[in-house]
Amino acid sequence: MEIQKEVQAADVEIRKFGYGFADILVIRCAIQLGIADIIHKQGEPLTLSELEAQIPVKPVNTDHLHRLMRYMVHMKIFTKETPDGEERYGLAPLGKFLVNGWDRNMVSAILAVTDKDFMVPWYRLKDSLVGEGTAFEKALGKTICECMADHPEKKKPFNEAMACDTTRLLTSALIQDCKDLFQGIMSLVDVGGGTGTAMRDIAKTFPHLKCTIYDLPHVIADSPDYPEVDRIAGNMFKHIPSADGILLKCILHDLGDRQCIEILQRCKESVPREGGKVIIVDIVLDPESTDPLTKARLRLDLDMMVYTGGKERSEAEWKKLLNAAGFPRYKILHIAAVQSVIEAYPY
Incomplete structure (x- = not known):
């Protein structure tokens, strides 16, 4: 029985690694939708319909938004309470790091590290073990400094991430x-x-x-x-x-x-x-x-x-x-x- 419990615990941990990428991309989605900013500006928890009305994409798929919020509550990014029988979503302590304007927010850093060009080099990690050159160079054919010079639109968010x-x-x-x-x-x-x-x-x-x-x-x-x-x-x-x-x-x-x-x-x-x-x-x-x-x-x-x-x-x-x-x-x-x-x- 003890061995079975150990195997089950190990199975849970390895699955966390397997889907670790999803968590940060869910957080990126929340930033892009401005969910933390909306709740923070309101100053109190919002119902799903109230949140839906202020999200800057239309039309909102209500079912998908509900499932997204449900998962982020489980991640302890947001809170959920039902004082009157209707679910209301508030900011958990982790969620405050997604609020623009807070002096400890991590918005720019998260957007930078989840940029496609910054994620692709991790797929070439194995190749970086062979010969010279970084995984970034092998993935994009240039150094990170050269990439910034060639793509000035990436320089501003990168600098903001460093400042963050x-x-x-x-x-x-x-x-x-x-x-x-x-x-x-x-x-x-x-x-x-x-x-x-x-x-x-x-x-x-x-x-x-x-x-x-x-x-x-x-x-x-x-x-x-x-x-x-x-x-x-x-x-x-x-x-x-x-x-x-x-x-x-x-x-x-x-x-x-x-x-x-x-x-x-x-x-x-x-x-x-x-x-x-x-x-x-x-x-x-x-x-x-x-x-x-x-x-x-x-x-x-x-x-x-x-x-x-x-x-x-x-x-x-x-x-x-x-x-x-x-x-x-x-x-x-x-x-x-x-x-x-x-x-x-x-x-």
């Missing part, structure tokens, strides 16, 4: 958990700073800092002009502007070891001997950890393998990189995020 992940979630954790990190320095350059939203939040929290984002010319051209943040266009592989602190936030995990060492060496040249440091915000991988976020970190390592050819690194791997680049000292700070903070001291 790094600014609304990671940066808030960085500011709250590492206030001492920015004391003792007067200037900070965010290398690969993208739209500058992360640096804007840091500059507002630490007004003594002279904050600058540094990125490729086309990225800087498209970035908002925040008054708190200076913008410099350039190439991190050729030059990095001088500052007391250099911030590398989710940059090095995109790259191979040789490129990481090259960038870290340039960072070392750009900070002063007295008090200068490089702040790396990236995952410190421990596959044996029982931390609930370990699976997410390992999954992100596969993301790097599929899309960029980079990797998530263990502390031993980070130490090896830093030593090779001329950083004899470092310390790791764990924050309320998937990533950690590595303070690297070049002298």
Whole structure:
């Protein structure tokens, strides 16, 4: 009997894997229909007919909508209650992450990762184990950067997804958990700073800092002009502007070891001997950890393998990189995020 129960439990788990793709695409559908936004705007649970009236597609197949909502209630995205005998749907805690405008919403990130072109490379995962090149390159015939350049319509949602992940979630954790990190320095350059939203939040929290984002010319051209943040266009592989602190936030995990060492060496040249440091915000991988976020970190390592050819690194791997680049000292700070903070001291 015990063996039979184990087999049944294993059967349930493997079926979850088999249909895991469906759950995220159901959530994508809910975002496209604006279901969470409709309920949030109403401020109270809605009946199916009330929800149907506000969904921006017509005519709505009522039976299909009911079955979709029924499944998302089971997913704990929405709630269901029947105070007067009629089903009413409200927002569960998970559903709040699908509300546009909330500072912790995951809408852009979900839409980006479920884009067809970003899902196709996973079908070529097996091929990426043979020879050189990522699964993305083997699926689409170009790197992810080349794809963005060729399809500018994908660049905006991709940048919004990155801002969703790094600014609304990671940066808030960085500011709250590492206030001492920015004391003792007067200037900070965010290398690969993208739209500058992360640096804007840091500059507002630490007004003594002279904050600058540094990125490729086309990225800087498209970035908002925040008054708190200076913008410099350039190439991190050729030059990095001088500052007391250099911030590398989710940059090095995109790259191979040789490129990481090259960038870290340039960072070392750009900070002063007295008090200068490089702040790396990236995952410190421990596959044996029982931390609930370990699976997410390992999954992100596969993301790097599929899309960029980079990797998530263990502390031993980070130490090896830093030593090779001329950083004899470092310390790791764990924050309320998937990533950690590595303070690297070049002298």
